[in-house]
Amino acid sequence: MPTIGKRTAQRLALYLVKASQDEVAALVDAIVKMKQSVRFCSECGALTEQEVCSICTDPRRDHSVICVVEEPGNVMRIESTGEYRGLYHVLHGRLSPLDGIGPEDLALDRLKKRIKDLGITEVIIATNPNVEGEATSNYIAQTLKPLGVKITGIATGVPIGSDLDLADEITLARAIKGRGEIK
Amino acid sequence: MPTIGKRTAQRLALYLVKASQDEVAALVDAIVKMKQSVRFCSECGALTEQEVCSICTDPRRDHSVICVVEEPGNVMRIESTGEYRGLYHVLHGRLSPLDGIGPEDLALDRLKKRIKDLGITEVIIATNPNVEGEATSNYIAQTLKPLGVKITGIATGVPIGSDLDLADEITLARAIKGRGEIK
Numbered sequence: 001m002p003t004i005g006k007r008t009a010q011r012l013a014l015y016l017v018k019a020s021q022d023e024v025a026a027l028v029d030a031i032v033k034m035k036q037s038v039r040f041c042s043e044c045g046a047l048t049e050q051e052v053c054s055i056c057t058d059p060r061r062d063h064s065v066i067c068v069v070e071e072p073g074n075v076m077r078i079e080s081t082g083e084y085r086g087l088y089h090v091l092h093g094r095l096s097p098l099d100g101i102g103p104e105d106l107a108l109d110r111l112k113k114r115i116k117d118l119g120i121t122e123v124i125i126a127t128n129p130n131v132e133g134e135a136t137s138n139y140i141a142q143t144l145k146p147l148g149v150k151i152t153g154i155a156t157g158v159p160i161g162s163d164l165d166l167a168d169e170i171t172l173a174r175a176i177k178g179r180g181e182i183k
Numbered sequence: 184m185p186t187i188g189k190r191t192a193q194r195l196a197l198y199l200v201k202a203s204q205d206e207v208a209a210l211v212d213a214i215v216k217m218k219q220s221v222r223f224c225s226e227c228g229a230l231t232e233q234e235v236c237s238i239c240t241d242p243r244r245d246h247s248v249i250c251v252v253e254e255p256g257n258v259m260r261i262e263s264t265g266e267y268r269g270l271y272h273v274l275h276g277r278l279s280p281l282d283g284i285g286p287e288d289l290a291l292d293r294l295k296k297r298i299k300d301l302g303i304t305e306v307i308i309a310t311n312p313n314v315e316g317e318a319t320s321n322y323i324a325q326t327l328k329p330l331g332v333k334i335t336g337i338a339t340g341v342p343i344g345s346d347l348d349l350a351d352e353i354t355l356a357r358a359i360k361g362r363g364e365i366k
Contacts, residue, residue, distance in 0.1 A: 074348065077347055077348055080352055081352045084359050126347065129343050129345055130344050130345065153365050154355075154358040154361075154362050155338055155339065155359075155362055155363060156340045157361075159312065159339065159340075159350065159351065160351070161313050161351070162311070162312055163313065164261070164311055165260055167260075169264045171343045172261065174338065175339070176307070177266055179337050180361065182334045
């Protein structure tokens with residue numbers, strides 16, 4: 001399991017051995033219930049306990065913008081910023097030739113259908129800014145271009161609160177290249 | 184001294200105690216020579232062994248763009264990216280009210296004079312993307328605005344090679360806000 005190494009696993013196991021029968025039963029129950037109730041939204045692919053998630057059904061959100069992310073966790077991360085008020089589309093993966101994940105595995109037909117059905121005007125591609133994420137971003141941009149929708153990508157650059165000296169060279173080069181006018 | 188804590192200091196001291204007389208003399212000599220020969224460029228304020236640094240005197244560089252940084256080390260950092268071919272201006276500081284560093288300490292008159300004398304068309308402000316750096320950036324932008332020169336800032340956003348889940352919320356919010364069109 002992610003973030004749980006040998007030492008942490010051992011610590012957790014010993015904790016459970018010491019815990020009361022009730023506590024262990026409650027944990028098992030919670031895991032089973034979670035697994036039964038949480039599913040992927042049939043619209044966007046994010047996590048939900050309903051058929052369609054609360055973001056897709058929220059009339060106060062902007063239904064003309066869609067943000068494409070790799071995993072359901074990314075939706076929660078972007079939601080926590082409070083900066084974005086549109087819809088999402090979760091790919092549940094990224095192009096990864098080494099792992100045998102090709103374009104056909106990304107199920108872009110469903111994304112294309114949503115863009116047409118919802119009358120989307122802007123697609124924000126928010127895949128991870130690494131090699132596989134950027135390849136995925138490029139592929140999606142090329143695929144969606146014929147639809148005539150505006151396609152944007154989240155900004156890459158030096159993180160806020162950081163220091164130029166801490167930024168790696170590629171990030172710094174991109175930050176200089178992607179500089180914006182200060183009004 | 185920066186990055187040298189108690190343990191490192193002890194390790195270095197013990198190394199020097201064990202080192203030969205010649206080695207220690209060579210180190211002392213190198214430090215003295217460095218201190219005598221390295222100075223700040225009278226034009227841009229970067230480190231140099233001449234009166235004017237090799238960047239300011241290089242005719243192959245773009246003498247119409249100037250990049251404003253806080254410290255000489257930032258010049259080396261940006262040079263290492265190979266992305267930038269213009270000139271620099273080192274502030275040797277940043278606005279820091281808590282440390283008593285105000286606008287008058289940034290010596291912007293010299294920057295203004297250089298912009299006029301060199302016929303600069305773009306000023307790239309590359310102060311650190313933290314509170315003090317951004318305050319400094321805003322102040323410089325306001326100060327230079329009357330000169331009618333184009334003022335840009337380096338891009339802030341998610342670092343390259345990183346993961347959305349690793350970005351802090353403020354950076355991610357900025358990355359969404361600062362998104363750019365994919366052509």
